[in-house]
Amino acid sequence: MPFSDSLPAVLLRALQERGYAEPTSVQAAVLEPETEGRDLLVSAQTGSGKTVAFGLAIAPDLMGGEDRMPQARTPLALVVAPTRELALQVKNELAWLYAPAGGRVVSCVGGMDPIAERRALSQGAHIVVGTPGRLRDHLERGNLVPDTLKAVVLDEADEMLDLGFREELEAILDAAPEGRRTLLFSATVPRAIATLAENYQNDALRIAAAQEGGQHGDIEYRVAVVAPHDMERAVVNLLRASDSPRAIVFCSTRAAVARLHANLTERGFLAVALSGELTQAERSRALQGLRDGKARVCVATDVAARGIDLPDLNLVIHAELPKEPETLLHRSGRTGRAGRKGVSVLVVPPSRRRFAERLLSAARLQASWGEAPSAESIRAQDTERLTAEATTLAAEEPTVEELDAARALLAQSNPEALAAALLRVLRAPLPAAEELSSVSVVEDRRPTRTPRTASAGEGAWFRLNVGRDGKADPRWILPFLCRRGHVARDEIGRIRILGRETRFEVAGHAAARFAAAARKPDPAEPHIRVEPLPPGAAEEPGRRSESRYRR
Template sequence: MPFPASLPPVLLRALHERGYAEPTSVQAAVLEDGTRGRDLLVSAQTGSGKTVAFGLAVAPDLMGSEDHLPPARNPLALVVAPTRELALQVKNELAWLYAPAGGRVVSCVGGMDPIAERRALSQGAHIVVGTPGRLRDHLDRGNLQPDALRAVVLDEADEMLDLGFREELEAILDAAPEGRRTLMFSATVPKAIAHLAESYQRDALRIEAGKEGGQHGDIEYRVAIIAPHDVERAVVNLLRASDSPRAIVFCSTRAAVARLHGNLAERGFAAVSISGELTQAERSRALQGLRDGKAQVCVATDVAARGIDLPDLGLVIHAELPKEPETLLHRSGRTGRAGRKGVSVLVVPPSRRRFAERLLMAAKLQASWGEAPSAELIRERDTVRLGEQAKTLAAEEPAADELEAGQALLAAAGPEAVAAALIRLLRAPLPAPEELSAVQDDRRPTRAPREREGGEGAWFRMNVGRDGKADPKWILPFLCRRGKVARGEIGRIRILGRETHFEVAPHVATRFAAAARRPDPTEPHIRVEPVPAGETDARQDHRARR
């Protein structure tokens, strides 16, 4: 279905020139009959075209029946976004959309020169896009005059509340004229968002563009099970095996980003990094390098999970798992945008397997489980890809001097040697694939043998029993993960009413006890401790008497 003909012709022309043939689901939803003039509370998947959606939704408020915007004075629309990156991305999107209408879009974000922003505001703007803290600062200083606002848009409203911007948002909304429209866009609508909507919207129309929190049809989710110390090597192989010209790798901390970025650069990848310790100028240079093709890989913390739209980004790798399902969705949403296909890969060592399963379940995602690509597989793919590349080069019409040099080379070395040399030359710039350790597939049911080498094992207990729905199906993998031992090193398991006793092979008992003392962040309520020798002996005496 095409865009509604009721939209201003200049905006339709901008959409056509940008390659928009028809609206996405969220764009179509906010342009339906009955939405005009109303407050909207919209939930939609990331990467679904929300910026263009609210840009078109507020067009009647900004332009009325005119074909061009009036002269820029005090802003007519205000867009609030949680991060600098998202705000600048929104500014760029609205700038091309409203350029044919004479639109002037100004950004006000933390980390940029506030004096330059004040100057830009004083020169007039139709739309102001900014982060909550900086916008409130300009309001308090009188640099941003809200009296002419006809529409206020909160983009990624759930994220702004999660980041603690409630006070700033309420101050901004309180300053806006009562008659303005308020549009809230949010990936999810928890109670806090619903309460904010009730307080600041009038009879808002609730729109769900696509199943909230569900699977994005253009993103394929995979889980790569790896050996515990193979995370960075697995990332290397995932990048090498992919055909995507751009990729982003997510880590949880700045330190992890710096370490992985350095290791990838050392291996020969054209990589950049984005984290909270970088200045805005450094982040902008990194993103521009990706857009220009000077870099192919971005290593980032979750500061990059929202609002960054990179061309041809077909692969997202979660080198470290996010803590929340919403973060997983927003990270993954950097790919599969505007109808393009993408892949999101979770790198999961055995100790994080159960957490990964719960994370995917909470995010309502289906993923295929397997192992990271092996070095052998990558070399096989290289042979095919480099062969195709060599054929393409050979098909090009050679210059006379090139043909003469080629004939001389064939005469001197022979065609097979020349072809092998060409493949070797093409392969040389590619980072070498990594040899990965073997991974035991702990999804396969395995019965723990009752007898162990080395005599009677050491006994431990955990504070979960039948009353807590203890089940060997999850107890055995949990104990292996908690104690960093193999399945064959766990012996007899006795599930009692309020606790469970189990046997550990004597040669790993000390190591198991040290590892098990540390709480598991995925199961912090479960305690594991040795069973006192006297208590074990008493149980054995009791069984003997029976």
């Protein structure tokens, strides 16, 4: 369905020139007849075209049925965004949309020259786009006059509240005229957003352009189950196996970002890091490098990546799981934008599988479970792709000089050896794939563990060469076993701490996996050995000095 003819002709022309043939779901929803003149509370997924949506929604308020905007004086609309990058992206989108109508869009964001912004505001603007703190500062200094505002838009309102901008938002909304329209756009509508809407909107029309927290049709979710010591190596293989021009890898802390960025750079990836300690200039250079193609991978924290919109970003990797489903959705929303397909991969050690399942369930997402790509599969993929590339190169018409050099080479070397050398040269710039430990992956949910008794026959028993004399304690033994054996907590049964050793039970379905993983020494604790016990050897009559720990 094409855009409605009721839109101003100049805006329709701008849409056509930009390649917009028909509206996205959120754009169609905000242009329905019942939305005219009303406050709107819109939940829409990141990358769904909501900037153009609210740009079109406020057009009647700004243009008043005319084909040209009035002379620019004090602003008619104010758009508030959580981050500098998002605000500048919104400004650019609105600028091309309103350019044929003579619209003037000005930005006011942190990290930019406030004096230049004050000058731009004094020269007149139809739309002002900015971040909460900088907009509030201009309001308090009298640089931004809100008296003529006909519309205020809060873009990604949930993120602004998450970042602690409630006070700034309330100050901005309090300063705006009572008769203006207020449009709130948010990926999710938690209680805090609903309260903000109740306090500052008048009979708002609720629009759910897509099912909140539901599956984004353009994002494929995958889970890669990985041994704990292979987490970073798995990220390497996921990046190598993807043909995405750009990818973003999420970590939970600045330290983890710095470590993973250093490891990827050392392995030959063109990578940049985004975290809170960067200056605005450093942040801008990193993002520009990604846009220019000088870097392919961005390693970032959640907060540092807010508002990023990178072209051709088709892969998101969660190297560390987020704590909340909303964060998972926001992270994943960096891909699958504007109709493009994307992949979001969660890297999960076996001990975190239950948490990952709960996280996906809370976000109402369906994911396919499997292992990270193996080094063998990546090398096979490389061979296929490089062979195709070499074939394409061979099909090009050679120059006379190239033919002479080729004949000289053929006279001295075997053709097969030359072809192999060509593939070797093409493969050389690629980062090496990593060898990964094999882990057990169960497609859906693992069997639910039934309550255990003291019987030794229900699971497999193992022995640890540390006991009560060595200060063994269940508080560190249980996490150690999960890490060493690549199992979840609920796959460890009874634990018996004896004088010089500790005996413990592993669920039957996980015993083989545990034994294979635990057999390898832990570099951090090489003195601790784990050995299987023969059937029936778990109980030793006469040993009364043992401590029993039942989970």
